[in-house]
Amino acid sequence: MDYRKLYFLCITFLLVLLASCDDDNPPAPIQLPEKTQVGAGTFGAIVNGEVWSFNIYGHDVSGGAVLDLSDLLYVYGGFSSRDRDESIGFTIRTQVGEGEYYLSSESDRRSGVFEYRNFEHHCFYINSSENNSFYEGTVKITRFDRYERIISGEFEYVIDYRESPEYGNDCGEVRVTDGRFDLKF
Helix, strand or coil: CCHHHHHHHHHHHHHHHHHCCCCCCCCCCCCCCCCCCCCCCEEEEEECCEEEEEECCCCCEEEEEEECCCCCEEEEEEEECCCCEEEEEEEECCCCCCEEEEEECCCCHHHEEEEEEECCCCEEECCCCCCCEEEEEEEEEEEEECCCCEEEEEEEEEEEECCCCCCCCCCCCEEEEEEEEEEEC
């Protein structure tokens, strides 16, 4: 038997097989990361109905957890590319440990804040002393391990920057639900 003919038949068969693959299958929907407590480097939430989900060690994303010497905790995650520069996060300014934290602009801002940044649309809901920003929500820390340097938990919040001619930053309400993180600090 001529091996060239056999080779040609095999290549033709493979090409026909590949061409017949179903290209009509849509890609799998983006899903939130699992709720883990191992320092997996995951961060995700539903932001205004859109699923944000990524491993912070991936390409074109930013994020992490920072715990300073005064126990100020900053947790954030977002996209950092030319096409998209947007992030969400929160800061807890009290002694950190496992438990639930309620943060609100209507109460003491010194306990913590929620944030949202969208550089493309110039929306910056950031901790500030102005009275025109509003936020309210909870952070639940399910694991806080200083030895292993792992912090895990869940969060949800709503944030709004009340329209002000002085600041001109009214980008509407941002609703963050089903947030979860599993990070090293």
